[in-house]
Amino acid sequence: MADLREMYQEVILEHAKSPRNYRALEAPAVRAEGYNPLCGDRCTVYLTMRGDVIEDIGFQGSGCAISRASASMMTQSLKGKTAGEAEGLFKSFHQMVTGRNSHGDRPQLGKLEAFAGVSEFPARVKCATLAWHTLEAALHGEHVPVTTE
Amino acid sequence: MSAPVALPRQEDAAAIGTRFDVGKVRSDFPILREFVHGRPLVYLDNAATSQKPEVVIDAVSNYYRHGNANIHRGVHLLSQRATEEFEAARAAVQSFLNARESREIVFVRGATEAINLVAQSYGRQQVGMGDEVLISAMEHHSNIVPWQILCEEKGATLRVVPINDAGELRMDELERLLSPRTKIVAVAHLSNALGSINPIQQIVGMAHARNIPVLVDGAQAVPHLPVDVQEMDCDFYVFSGHKIYGPTGIGVLYGKATLLEEMPPYQGGGDMISSVTFEKTIYNKVPHKFEAGTPDIAGVVGLGAAITYVNGLGLSAIAAHEHELLAYATDRIGALPGVRIVGTAKEKAGVLSFVLDGIHPHDVGTILDLEGIAVRTGHHCAQPVMDRFGIPATVRASFAVYNTLQEIDALAEGLEKVKEILG
Missing domain, CATH: 3.90.1150.10 (Aspartate Aminotransferase, domain 1)
Incomplete structure (x- = not known):
């Protein structure tokens, strides 16, 4: 039986209650919208880039504990990273929550390891990845809202 | 609260x-x-789809095991039997809804297809530039989007009757929104999101006073409330089999015969014609005019069994x-x-x-x-x-x-x- 506490870890619940970087960034920040049509969750990600480096990042939106915590911890882990590094983290994160890599294959994820338990709950993978999909759209300058579908 | x-x-x-x-x-x-995550299943998602009793599962299975053949076209025994079973289910639905005639029952894939059929057939014929379609604020997407598609194509306007804080239809607003430009009213019998029951007879009375027909989306209502389409006097009533203990992929459009007769076909194909040449095709009579192609015969048989089951209780x-x-x-x-x-x-x-x-x-x-x-x-x-x-x-x-x-x-x-x- 899948274990609830594996997914709803203390660090996740704490971020869900008090998300970090929960704010809009002023122009000329890049902004992208994400939407999960299945549950109605919304996420807006704001990025200020200096060259190829993410100088500042914020998010806003409404969603479940998993999607809020994921967005919050994503913003924490991306400040100062290059766009390429961010994409690499997303790839590794995505493989983790879909159960396609193992603990040893993802040393760079650090605190984001807390989301490993999501792989036991396939219906919740999209909650965990909504902010990341939105981040990708922001990095690529997409102006049409991305969806998880 | x-x-x-x-x-x-x-x-x-x-x-x-x-x-x-x-x-x-x-x-x-x-x-x-069944057990789910090691616990006995507590199934409280019936508004999405209901579970199926053994008699329905057996009816579908027995049809494929012992009775499978195409309908309305074979002289052989199995085809005749399949046709009889199919038409017996139509009669069961007729009696279940208390429709006047069995030809007022059209089999479709579900409530969604039934609404699309009415929007694309009746709607395209009757709704024009500047006209209005009136729905309510508690509709399922399936009773919104088909009308939006129609209105966009025709340059018509979709009007929406609001609901109050309890989730009840604002009848005063309905009265106000019924206009000489309203060509059809489409409203849920029972809201899938809120559980509200709408006063259909009253709505139909108000619309008919202005000669406006009413479509009732009964997808949520049929498993829970007795339905009498003659008493309601609605013009169309639609529902899905899978919410009333029947199979998925089968549903019903009830339409008054006079309306169905005048409506153009929705889809072309086999069974909906009485003769075809390259110059001209003569359409079949209702309801067959709206049942192009081989239908979900097993689904209809299963739906018939579900209705018998519900009637039994x-x-x-x-x-x-x-x-x-x-x-x-x-x-x-x-x-x-x-x-x-x-x-x-x-x-x-x-x-x-x-x-x-x-x-x-x-x-x-x-x-x-x-x-x-x-x-x-x-x-x-x-x-x-x-x-x-x-x-x-x-x-x-x-x-x-x-x-x-x-x-x-x-x-x-x-x-x-x-x-x-x-x-």
Whole structure:
């Protein structure tokens, strides 16, 4: 039986209650919208880039504990990273929550390891990845809202 | 917040005395013996789809094992038998809805296809530039989008009757919005997201006073309320088989014969014609004019069996049982701290939608699932309803004939656990 506490870890619940970087960034920040049509969750990600480096990042939106915590911890882990590094983290994160890599294959994820338990709950993978999909759209300058579908 | 809901109809009160044995009913549904995450299944997602009794599963299986053949075209025995079974199911639906004639029953894939059929056939013929289609703010997406497509094509306008804070249709606004430009009214009988029952007879009366036809989306209503299309006098009534213990992929359009006769075909193909040449095709009579191609024969047979099953229990007794479940759940769940019930109409059936303070429905759904409890979480294909109440989603428990008061206790205990983990 899948274990609830594996997914709803203390660090996740704490971020869900008090998300970090929960704010809009002023122009000329890049902004992208994400939407999960299945549950109605919304996420807006704001990025200020200096060259190829993410100088500042914020998010806003409404969603479940998993999607809020994921967005919050994503913003924490991306400040100062290059766009390429961010994409690499997303790839590794995505493989983790879909159960396609193992603990040893993802040393760079650090605190984001807390989301490993999501792989036991396939219906919740999209909650965990909504902010990341939105981040990708922001990095690529997409102006049409991305969806998880 | 948790006021007891009123009985839908007086006669149901009388039916409480003639209750069926819920234990026996449960034994008719094999899936209720399943375990989910090691727990006995508590299935409270009936508004999404109901479970199937053995008699329906057997009817579909027996059709394929012993009776499979195409209908309306063979002289051989199996084809004749299949045709007879298919048409017997049509007669069963006719009698179930109390339609005047069996040719007023058209088999389609589901309520969604039935509404699309009416929008694309009747709608395209009757709705023009500057005309209006009137729906309500509590419609399922399937009773919104087909009309939007039509209005966009024709340069017509979609008008929406608002609902009040209880989730009841604003009849004063309906009166105001009915105009000489209104070409059709399309409204749910029973809201899938809120459980509100709409006063269909009154709506039809108001529309007919202006010669406007009314389509009723009965997808949620048919498993819970006795339906009499002649008494309602609606022009179209649609429902899906899978919500009334029948198979998925089969549904019904009821239309008054006079309207169906005048409507152009929806799809072309076999069975909907009486003769075809490259110069001219003569269409078949109704209902066959609207049943192009080989239909879901097994689905129709299964639906016939489902209706026989429901008739055996009696819809008044079913309604009374479900009313007791809803009243108990409204009190029990509504009394939990932090719970807000969404949809508190005086006339309600089958559905309890709610939100938990500070906890997203999706998280509620996952934790309940691990307790073996299946509920729906999300917008229930009714995003405008969620917008109306300023929420992204709700948790929805929806009831059927086989649910018990103990299952509602299990739901309440599950919600306590949710609060313990996430509160």
